[in-house]
Amino acid sequence: MTEEEEDEEYLKEEEDALAGAGGTRLVSQPSCIKGKMRDYQLAGLNWLIRLYENGINGILADEMGLGKTLQTISLLGYLHEFRGITGPHMVVAPKSTLGNWMKEIQRFCPILRAVKFLGNPEERNHIRDDLLQPGKFDVCVTSFEMAIKEKSALRRFSWRYIIIDEAHRIKNENSLLSKTMRIYNTNYRLLITGTPLQNNLHELWALLNFLLPEIFSSAETFDEWFQISGENDQQEVVQQLHKVLRPFLLRRLKSDVEKGLPPKKETILKVGMSQMQKQYYRALLQKDLEVINAGGERKRLLNIAMQLRKCCNHPYLFQGAEPGPPYTTGEHLVENAGKMVLLDKLLPKLKERDSRVLIFSQMTRLLDILEDYLMYRGYQYCRIDGNTGGLGINLATADVVVLYDSDWNPQADLQAQDRAHRIGQKKEVQVFRFCTEYTIEEKVIERAYKKLALDALVIQQGRLAEQKTVNKDDLLQMVRFGAEMVFSSKDSTITDEDIDRIIAKGEETTAELDAKMKKFTEDAIKFKMDDNAELYDFDDEKDENKVDFKKLVSDNWIEPPRRERKRNYSESDYFKQALRQGAPAKPREPRIPRMPHLHDFQFFNNQRLNELYEKEVRYLMQANQKKDTIDGEDEDQLEPLTAEEQEEKEQLLEEGFASWTRRDFNTFIRACEKYGRNDIKSISSEMEGKTEEEVQRYAKVFKERYKELTDYDRIIKNIERGEARISRKDEIMKAIGKKLDRYKNPWLELKIQYGQNKGKFYNEECDRFMLCMVHKLGYGNWDELKAAFRMSPLFRFDWFVKSRTTQELARRCDTLIRLVEKENQEYDEQERQARKEKRLAKNTTPTKRAALRNSEGESAPLSSFKRRRQSLMDDYVGSGRRKRG
Known part of the structure; x- marks a missing residue:
């Protein structure tokens, strides 16, 4: 390499390094962002872009009112407009702010397709199935509660950005929210908080660990970084902490950025x-x-x-x-x-x-x-x-x-x-x-x-x-x-x-x-306080x-007497009593006897009790109003309750079921629907806090007086419907038992008369096993039946029957039961006909019996019943087995 070539390569490397160090810097807001962003908001967007380009997660901690929501939305808009990244992104925020997030996205960046994931189970099913599908949305806005409850649906996505508003909610790394947010798969994480970082070091570590789990992996190591060995190191610790926070946290105050904001x-x-x-x-x-x-x-x-x-x-x-x-x-x-x-x-x-x-x-x-x-x-x-x-x-x-x-x-x-x-x-x-x-x-x-x-x-x-x-x-x-x-x-x-x-x-x-x-x-900032100093003295x-x-x-006042401490402290009753003492004295009202609230399901004698109560009230009211009457204008004197009437009242109150609550009554009705009104023992097993004798007494009164209930038509229809189900279940079990009793080993010998209803997919071995298992497990236990098919070695390669749902097994079982009941009816009819012919044969004289034979000494042709019976016998004998009995 010549010197010129080497210089050229060095120059290129330096240009690349400088370009990389500078990165993207927007001088104007993205065109997809509506409205005018302020200078410091655009600077905040550039800071967020720089984090994105360097693959760093961060905390946007501007003071309240500086537009953190807008800055976050502008980041998503930038990714959409300049990088072609349409998401999916997820915003997790307090429930009360979700509407505001949706409005701000629509207002500032309408090209982003936002879906609010919130509502009752039916609404969430609709959102999950129709709206929250890949390619149909850019931003999912949901609450902390939904992020936990719907994690199975939200974990299907690989999120580009997960943004957590009010981020101090995850300051405890052991909280359910913090643990749940960590399981989501995402490229970037952004925390938003308007509250200054003012908690202890461990909570700061929890936030940083959420952002950068590889770097801040150990809380103990993090604490060691900021250990203070002496007073001279304290300022150094402060500076070190600020250095740690600077790359990840952006916090600006209104007084710093909004110079035009009035004080x-x-x-x-x-x-x-x-x-x-x-x-x-x-x-x-x-x-x-x-x-x-x-x-x-x-x-x-x-x-x-x-x-x-x-x-x-x-x-x-x-x-x-x-x-x-x-x-x-x-x-x-x-x-x-x-x-x-x-x-x-x-x-x-x-x-x-x-x-x-x-x-x-x-x-x-x-x-x-x-x-x-x-x-x-x-x-x-x-x-x-x-x-x-x-x-x-x-x-x-x-x-x-x-x-x-x-x-x-x-x-x-x-x-x-x-x-x-x-x-x-x-x-x-x-x-x-x-x-x-x-x-x-x-x-x-x-x-x-x-x-x-x-x-x-x-x-x-x-x-x-x-x-x-x-x-x-x-x-x-x-x-x-x-x-x-x-x-x-x-x-x-x-x-x-x-x-x-x-x-x-x-x-x-x-x-x-x-x-x-x-x-x-000034006193606090001197760092002279020890660990036991009380800052709020x-x-x-x-x-x-x-x-x-x-x-x-x-x-000023008379000291009140000592009062007994109640075991269960009721705040409302306590302060009502306190205020009653301080309030001005009012004229004492006549004490009216309180009659318990009589519910219809408690079966009191309401009419007679009301008569006695009204008589007692009228007498007491008259006695208290005597002082206000004018001489010579006295009303007819009313009589108080006699000893017999008082005793009668007490007896009537005892005869009712005052201890039975609405919940007890509803439990009783549901148990009657489930077991029938006559199965007192089973009904009692459902009733908490009620003995079998109490339930039996109530059931007897209920049977006699149920028409006094407000909604008795509906209640009795539901009970009768339940009893009909119980009766039908008993009929089914008897029918299956009757069918099985005709075989010595029904698990191998049982045959079903299909006629035209055999079906295309189920074979006889499967149907035989199903009927025998229903007889063993009981009709209606479909989950156990499905498990029995899966566990049986007979069907280990029968993927069809092993893949049937409980509903499909129930439908097939009902079909087989109808066939069995039809066969049982035919069998019963044949048995009746046989008994009838036997009686006739017994009553027939020898002369008449001889006339039934033909001249060659052969038997007369068999009757249709006998032919049918002979056919059945041939089936059983042909299988190599003898019919039992």
Whole structure:
């Protein structure tokens, strides 16, 4: 090779290397993508293309609202337009977002043929058989649940791309979803998540292992990479972790890429409680005095916390709190809740400046209350809940967000705000977070702020920040907070301040909290915390809020008596009782005796019981109304139940079947259909918790009184239909047994009189085996019959009979049974005729018998019956065997 040739080869290699390093870079969006992609979205598409060209799987982790769905669809469009790859691709997402995925594909890339794989079994069968066929679709959009349930259908395909939305759902490699997604055959995998990677290292490894199982094969090795030997290595660990993530993860924030997006400003607006709210809040604390003072189990504390938060939202969330019936919408709806007073002051100001407002709450029934309020005030509104909207909904025309209550998880509140603070927003977004003063809500909000601050750090002590649940101590502090103020003040603490003043105070409060969080973040980022440090400690508030409630007893309330702990704790009953104690006393209603609900299948004497019950009720009502009657206008005095009537009532209640439930009754009816009404023992075997004597007693009453049932015609017809099946089965088994009894060894000797119905495919050996096995196994056990054919050495090479379905075997068996029954009828007729002739012969005189012989001494010609009988005998003898008997 000359120098010139060598230089030319080197030059070509360098050009190829540079071209390979650069790869494809789109300067404009694919023509198949409708609408205008933003610059950072086009950059995201180029990043995804680069992953594709290098054979790498990745995580698209842009902040919520930056269009991750569009970027993903544009990748599939690029593959379709420039590479000729039409799929099949699979998108796996939460069920609530599937509709949004289908709309976005149709909107941005209509050339992609998308199929939504969801629905009941019949709908899925149609989709699987008609739509989800090779060449008929490009993208299959399905839910996490369907990816698990329909894995046998989805595994038929070799997928080009499997895309998982809300990818944190597979952070546990041992979950069923994660295991299922790993069995699918695919060229590429893409994870989509808007939630920052904030979990521990092992969960990060699970995501990376899903993407690149060959590289990240061992969790132990991955942990070793990020071991910290000393404080000097901590920063190095952080840098190393970022280097590992950089090739696989793309995350951008709105503040970085959307320079034209107006800012978002959050203000915490604090408000006091109404008198009714304080009354209920105090009643809840009183009821759980011992738990709050001594500390209780976490579940009980969570229940108390939930009820206190309901009280902060609106007391009408408790049953019986709203005045009525009749229930009317009026000023009381606003006046009895501090947050409603605040909202009522805020909305007119926002309406003046032509703002559109989003109001968020976690409680569905609070949305009902808000609807009543908005209708009462005449505001136009649209309600969006689980039935009308899901994740990804764009509400960018709104510029004000009201968080009526705060979520334990701050990411949920961020998602709510980002419905408005997203691409397309033209105004500054104002977020007003409502908070009830001196209550548990203050601590919930503070904890959410601290959690966000920790999440923002991403790394603590060389590892991703741990997700911490609310522990028992945190809950105790939250519940105890503000208790002294609630007990010392019973009046309303809602102020009449102007809304502008309330907002100004809210801005000061928010600024103070932000400063507090900044100090908290600075302390955390120093990496000085040990493994036992509690990240959510509320400074020195542990001691401040350790209130001894018994010290508050003297001036405010009487200490309730100790109550017995029930074994089965019912949350609803428990809090109903708590609120009943705190509610104002109502005049005592007359106690009406409760009669059990009498179902028709329990066979009570309803008429007589109703008579006795009505008599007792009328007497009690009159006795309670005596005090309201005017002198001289007394009604005729009614009599109470006599001792005999009381005894009769008790007897009638015992005679019915009060312990029989609807489920017991349905089981009894099905058992009657299956075994017949007379087989009490078999029916009892189906009844759980019922003895044979109980079932026998019920069956006897049912037989006598079934016409009292509402739907007795249908019930009896079903039972009679079942009994007819049982009777027919018995007839069949008797017919087969009768046929087999005529042979000494039916397995070898049995012959079937086919006539014209032998059939083309089954032979006599097969039919003989079938009848003998049915006699052994019982009629209707077709699976066992099929197994017997497969196991028998007689048919090991008979592929026809071994390949028959149970339905085909059943049909053939029915044909043979009809032949056997016909033969049995003929045989019975012949037997009757023979007996008749025998009787005639016995009664005939010797002279008459002699006349039957001919002159040569030969017998007279045989009768047709005798000829037939002789023929049958010849068949049996000709086979080398003697007829038994």
